[in-house]
Amino acid sequence: MSRLKTLVANERGTPPLAGGHALCQGCGIPVVVRTVLDSIATPKVVVGATGCLEVATTRFPGTAWNVPWMHVAFENAAAVASGIEAAYRALARRGALPQDDPITFVVFAGDGGTYDIGLQALSGALERGHRFLFVCYDNQAYMNTGIQRSGATPLGASTTTTPAGLESLGKMQRRKDMTAIAAAHRIPFVGQAAASHWYDLSRKVEQAVAAGGPAFLNVLSDCPLGWGHEPKLFKSVLDLAVETRLWPLYEVVDGSYRITYLPKRRVPVTEWLALQARFTHLQRPDAEKIVAEIQRRVDEDWDRLLRRASSDAAATEVS
Amino acid sequence: MASVRTARLLTGSEAVANAMRQIDPDVVPIYPITPQTPIIERFTRFVADGETSTEIVNVESEHSAMSAAVGSALAGARTMTATSSQGLALMVEVIYIAAGMRAPIVMAVGNRALSAPINIHGDHSDGYLARDSGAIQLFAENAQEAYDLMVMAPRIAEHPDVLLPVLVGQDGFTITHSAEPVELLPDEAVRAFVGEYRIPAPLLDLSAPRSQGMFAMPDYYFELRHQIAAAMERAREVIEEVAAEYEELSGRRLSALEEYRLEDAERALVCMGSTAGTVKDVVDELRAEGERVGLLEVRSFRPLPIERIRAACSGCSEVAVLDRADTPGGVGALHAECAAILCGSRARVRGHVYGLGGRDLSPAEIRAVFAGAAPRYVGLRSAS
Numbered sequence: 001m002s003r004l005k006t007l008v009a010n011e012r013g014t015p016p017l018a019g020g021h022a023l024c025q026g027c028g029i030p031v032v033v034r035t036v037l038d039s040i041a042t043p044k045v046v047v048g049a050t051g052c053l054e055v056a057t058t059r060f061p062g063t064a065w066n067v068p069w070m071h072v073a074f075e076n077a078a079a080v081a082s083g084i085e086a087a088y089r090a091l092a093r094r095g096a097l098p099q100d101d102p103i104t105f106v107v108f109a110g111d112g113g114t115y116d117i118g119l120q121a122l123s124g125a126l127e128r129g130h131r132f133l134f135v136c137y138d139n140q141a142y143m144n145t146g147i148q149r150s151g152a153t154p155l156g157a158s159t160t161t162t163p164a165g166l167e168s169l170g171k172m173q174r175r176k177d178m179t180a181i182a183a184a185h186r187i188p189f190v191g192q193a194a195a196s197h198w199y200d201l202s203r204k205v206e207q208a209v210a211a212g213g214p215a216f217l218n219v220l221s222d223c224p225l226g227w228g229h230e231p232k233l234f235k236s237v238l239d240l241a242v243e244t245r246l247w248p249l250y251e252v253v254d255g256s257y258r259i260t261y262l263p264k265r266r267v268p269v270t271e272w273l274a275l276q277a278r279f280t281h282l283q284r285p286d287a288e289k290i291v292a293e294i295q296r297r298v299d300e301d302w303d304r305l306l307r308r309a310s311s312d313a314a315a316t317e318v319s
Numbered sequence: 320m321a322s323v324r325t326a327r328l329l330t331g332s333e334a335v336a337n338a339m340r341q342i343d344p345d346v347v348p349i350y351p352i353t354p355q356t357p358i359i360e361r362f363t364r365f366v367a368d369g370e371t372s373t374e375i376v377n378v379e380s381e382h383s384a385m386s387a388a389v390g391s392a393l394a395g396a397r398t399m400t401a402t403s404s405q406g407l408a409l410m411v412e413v414i415y416i417a418a419g420m421r422a423p424i425v426m427a428v429g430n431r432a433l434s435a436p437i438n439i440h441g442d443h444s445d446g447y448l449a450r451d452s453g454a455i456q457l458f459a460e461n462a463q464e465a466y467d468l469m470v471m472a473p474r475i476a477e478h479p480d481v482l483l484p485v486l487v488g489q490d491g492f493t494i495t496h497s498a499e500p501v502e503l504l505p506d507e508a509v510r511a512f513v514g515e516y517r518i519p520a521p522l523l524d525l526s527a528p529r530s531q532g533m534f535a536m537p538d539y540y541f542e543l544r545h546q547i548a549a550a551m552e553r554a555r556e557v558i559e560e561v562a563a564e565y566e567e568l569s570g571r572r573l574s575a576l577e578e579y580r581l582e583d584a585e586r587a588l589v590c591m592g593s594t595a596g597t598v599k600d601v602v603d604e605l606r607a608e609g610e611r612v613g614l615l616e617v618r619s620f621r622p623l624p625i626e627r628i629r630a631a632c633s634g635c636s637e638v639a640v641l642d643r644a645d646t647p648g649g650v651g652a653l654h655a656e657c658a659a660i661l662c663g664s665r666a667r668v669r670g671h672v673y674g675l676g677g678r679d680l681s682p683a684e685i686r687a688v689f690a691g692a693a694p695r696y697v698g699l700r701s702a703s
């Protein structure tokens with residue numbers, strides 16, 4: 001069956017996240033959610049962290065979710081999932097739940113709920129080995145509270161707490177490498193994907209669920225309001241993040257790095273920056289050094305990833 | 320009444336760990352902190368030896384312990400945990416949520432002072448932090464009561480009209496680490512008493528997918544949050560119903576309020592926790608000396624037995640309320656509540672703060688409280 005047909009089949013006529021929710025036009029989050037959940041054939045239970053996805057889909061008394069869904073707070077989604085998964089194991093063991101059709105537990109959290117305030121709970125859950133898939137929809141800032149900077153916000157971005165101004169060129173720190181942090185937990189599957197590349201994302205989800213342990217997916221997702229782009233540029237802006245090699249698509253399976261998409265030509269990062277109002281100030285003459293720095297770091301990170309992936313590939317061939 | 324009775328020498332921690340073994344909860348997320356540690360150490364040893372089939376989740380913080388507990392309890396599994404002090408402080412955000420999501424989690428608390436300065440000994444500051452959360456909060460007088468309340472707690476928490484977390488407090492060290500004779504019920508009796516875990520909408524019921532922990536705007540928030548208050552009102556009755564049933568089983572009655580020699584008392588003292596034991600001795604002495612004094616031991620801090628406190632004090636002219644936690648710049652919490660409850664009665668209500676960070680309250684000081692001769696901060700050394 002083609003992947004698209006598989007996704008449709010897995011929906012069984014009912015989308016896990018129905019239309020009518022209040023997420024913005026051009027927002028990548030619903031694309032990520034539907035692609036992820038439709039790539040899973042088993043029954044699913046979803047846990048959400050506080051953020052745009054939660055707020056925009058569950059305004060009482062309505063809900064957009066057609067699968068069991070739970071939200072508790074901002075920083076603890078991985079801990080909540082740990083408890084649910086432990087409950088599932090306990091109940092299955094004493095025969096209170098059927099064991100033939102295993103449930104897949106999926107967490108959705110934004111970059112704030114993953115990189116920053118949610119990092120401790122996530123790290124603990126990964127280390128303990130709970131069987132669940134943690135999906136970070138990384139839109140590079142705290143969007144729900146009004147576009148504040150996070151540990152995922154890229155160098156030079158203007159946010160409402162790192163605003164560009166006469167004496168400021170936006171955020172002055174580089175983003176942390178959350179995918180590598182997850183990989184350092186030596187869990188069976190870690191992947192980096194983008195909302196624009198649904199096929200790649202879907203394949204990674206399948207692999208993550210089959211990996212038989214905790215899995216982490218870091219999925220780049222746009223925010224028209226926070227990034228300052230037209231909603232219709234949803235795909236272009238994400239595509240360019242991938243093509244500029246700023247957001248490489250790769251996976252780490254049992255510690256081995258593999259790049260899953262190789263951009264064909266070198267696209268300068270300025271093309272990506274130019275699409276977004278949060279980087280407008282970088283066109284000022286005094287920002288030249290920052291732009292050069294952004295490019296240098298993209299190249300450096302890409303080269304390191306390439307070296308890592310090719311040495312892992314060589315190691316696989318040797319063994 | 321139970322026919323076979325054997326008392327064993329157990330600390331409050333061991334007593335509670337034994338209650339947990341007998342209840343055999345499905346999931347227990349844990350994170351260590353003194354003086355709670357002996358509870359979870361003893362319990363995990365029971366699990367290691369196959370005496371319970373519990374799924375232990377060794378989380379990385381108390382915040383995660385309470386979060387995992389909410390997930391697990393609402394997934395459909397009986398869930399218990401334990402903590403103290405800073406751990407409870409870290410949990411507080413999620414205790415409010417547990418109450419709001421109506422998760423019937425049972426938690427043993429080894430009550431301990433809050434930092435700074437850091438201190439591991441008993442007072443009620445940690446419990447007071449969770450006062451307004453919507454969790455039911457019970458205080459034990461001794462190890463036996465800690466055990467009894469722990470066995471009663473699932474029945475209260477899981478009652479279909481209640482569905483709230485229950486915190487079972489015992490004073491750090493004074494109870495958690497002191498061995499006394501404790502009578503355990505037979506395992507089967509406890510298991511039959513608590514019964515099966517049932518909640519109205521388990522998350523893992525895939526036949527009826529539900530959203531839990533939703534977002535509510537001003538059009539619904541007030542009503543949803545008010546449901547906790549309604550459940551608390553109902554919990555007043557449920558606590559007494561469960562206490563009556565438990566009395567049949569054990570011969571011990573653990574009511575929300577214990578009235579000790581109050582019949583014709585002119586002066587009453589109100590307190591919670593282990594101090595009540597000492598106060599009872601002092602009451603006995605004073606009674607022997609002809610003084611008309613008595614004690615109101617508050618076992619249920621939430622829901623507070625308001626009407627019963629009012630009725631119990633109706634004949635008193637002096638009521639002294641002891642808070643084992645301070646409210647800098649304000650009036651002690653239990654003191655303020657008793658004053659409000661007794662407003663309009665003929666009783667003069669005084670408040671005292673005592674025992675912070677594990678400081679003992681001596682019989683002499685209790686006598687001074689009864690005599691109206693104690694300062695507001697009882698047992699505090701003068702600054703000189």
Ligand SMILES: Cc1ncc(C[n+]2csc(CCOP(=O)(O)OP(=O)(O)O)c2C)c(N)n1
Binds near residue numbers: 051053110112
């Ligand atoms: C403990 C706590 N701190 C702060 C907040 C406020 N808050 C709610 S959502 C949010 C930002 C979420 O950002 P992110 O995780 O990136 O998700 P997004 O908004 O982009 O969907 C913040 C700061 C909160 N709810 N809880």
